[in-house]
Structures are given as C-alpha cells and as structure tokens.
Amino acid sequence: MDIVVFGANGQTGRLLTRRALDKGHSVVAVTRHPDDFPLSHSLLTVARADVREPSSLVDVVRGADAVVSTLGVPFTTRSIDTYSVGVRNIVDAMQMTGVQRLVVVSSTGAYHYPNRKETPFALKIFEPVITRTIGKTTYDDQRRMEDIVRASGLDWTIVRPSGLFDVPEPTNYVAGEVDPVGGFTARIDLADYLIALAGEPSAAGRTVVVSTTTDTPTMWQMIRREAFKTAS
Numbered sequence: 001m002d003i004v005v006f007g008a009n010g011q012t013g014r015l016l017t018r019r020a021l022d023k024g025h026s027v028v029a030v031t032r033h034p035d036d037f038p039l040s041h042s043l044l045t046v047a048r049a050d051v052r053e054p055s056s057l058v059d060v061v062r063g064a065d066a067v068v069s070t071l072g073v074p075f076t077t078r079s080i081d082t083y084s085v086g087v088r089n090i091v092d093a094m095q096m097t098g099v100q101r102l103v104v105v106s107s108t109g110a111y112h113y114p115n116r117k118e119t120p121f122a123l124k125i126f127e128p129v130i131t132r133t134i135g136k137t138t139y140d141d142q143r144r145m146e147d148i149v150r151a152s153g154l155d156w157t158i159v160r161p162s163g164l165f166d167v168p169e170p171t172n173y174v175a176g177e178v179d180p181v182g183g184f185t186a187r188i189d190l191a192d193y194l195i196a197l198a199g200e201p202s203a204a205g206r207t208v209v210v211s212t213t214t215d216t217p218t219m220w221q222m223i224r225r226e227a228f229k230t231a232s
Helices: 011-022 082-097 121-132 136-150 187-198 219-231
Strands: 002-006 026-031 044-048 066-069 101-105 155-161 163-165 174-176 184-186 206-211
Touching: 002 011, 011 026, 011 187, 066 082, 066 187, 082 101, 082 136, 101 136, 101 187, 121 136, 136 155, 155 187, 163 187, 184 187, 184 206, 187 206
Parallel strands: 002 026, 002 066, 026 044, 066 101, 101 155, 155 206, 163 184
Antiparallel strands: 174 206
16 A cells, blocks of 8 residues: 655654554655654655645655545644644645545544543543643644545545553554543554554544553643643
C-alpha cells in the first residue's frame, strides 16, 4: 500500500511512518522541514510541502492508495485553523487527483461522550474546564475539520483518540464505533490503528475512537504535561 502521511514530523506521524515501513508499506512523509525528518528507508520518500499551500499538495498525493492526516498543534488560547485549513487543502488535492481513501485524526475532546467507560474522576472535573479554556480553539477547529471531511465525498474515516501519551509497544487497545474507555490513547496504538484503517475500505464513512486501557498515566500527569507545553 502507498500511504501519504501529513503531519509526519510530529510524534504520532513519526510513529505511524515507522510502523508503516516496518509492515512493508511505501510511505510519503510530508513535512515543511524534510531535513529534520529522522527516518530513512528504501520505501520512504520525504516530501517538502505545506498544507497551507494548496499547490504543493497535488503532486504529493497523486497515486496514493491512502492519505492519513495526523496534523496537530498544542493547546493555545489563540485562534487555530491548522486542522480545517490543512484538511481542506488535502481534500482538494485528493479530489483533483482522484485519490479516495482519507483517514484523519481528531479527538474525543471535541465531542462530549456521556457514556465514556471507566472515566477518570479528574477527567470529569477538568474536561469541561479544558474545553472552555486552553482547548477551546483546538476543539472548535477539529469540529470544523470533521465537517469538511464528511462533506468531501471521499472514502473517509475520522479517528478520535483521547489524551495522548507514549508506551514502547502497541497494547491490546479498544477501537471502533464504540464509546471511549478511560481517558487516554497511546500514540503507538493510534499509529497502529491508523495503518489498519488506511487499508480497510469497510471503515469508510465511519467515525471511530481508539482507547488504551493498560499502562496509562494519571490525569494529573497529563494535565501537568499540557500546562508546561502550553507555557513553553
């Protein structure tokens, strides 16, 4: 399978690229800074492109079997449009080139899940605060992005992880058209699931979640991490 990865130089994008290559897929890793990309492989092409520059995307997606967007930005109180503008331009390039399969990463934080299972007590307290403060502009733009994807006419799948953290190997994660479990998703679980979805036509037109249920951090650890990231 030939996969194009947007946001390839982010933490999830790098994991996704590495795992896709290990599984024998050809990958085009799209980044504004190709010289900084840390991976090399005979099946890897590192492409210089910017999702805010539509003309740079057409040749990048041409001929792909699937396009995966892991675009993301840290929480901020400033206005955000990276998700919606970036995916709008990706969708346009795919439509121009006839590429149909699109998988995009959103977040469970953009939508309230009243039936979330095993919800951490701290998440119940802080989720309403985060969605109204440092996470508001992020989640607003993710909802705009999802609207664009659903109206695209492509074979799309929207993936909503919860709070992202790192473990070395994939776990026995929970995924699909189900309620989230707990409050966290390991990046490597997300990457593993994205690769599976890219090659799964039956997942088109679905909005899915992915939850990690073992070796998860505490909510307090996640809040401290986001607070320091936002301040940096």
